[in-house]
Amino acid sequence: MTNVTVRAEEQLTQARDANSGRSAYTAVHDGALRQTLIALTAGNELSEHNAPPAASLFVLRGKVRLAAGEDASELGAGTLVTIPHQRHSLAALEDAVVLLTTVAH
DSSP: OOOHHHHHHHHHHHHHHSTTSEEEEEEEEETTEEEEEEEEOTTOEEEEEOOOSEEEEEEEESEEEEEETTEEEEEETTOEEEOOSSOEEEEESSSEEEEEEEEOO
């Protein structure tokens, strides 16, 4: 069992201490299902990468920009979105923690 609130704060602390400004922790890995807490400090990003077959992003803290092609959305705490089925990037507009849920087929 994982206390997401506590683990999110731990990941954000680690991201603030890391040169990359990011940190991640896989909270659930069960077959095709994976849930990962990702912390990014303001101004840092996960550069453009391929999308998994199925995924969602839940913003636990802060504000991020999810960009895919010409489309970009600013997402704040409490927002849940489906990850686009195309290459995309995620940038922290302020210190942020997100929960990425993926299902591989």
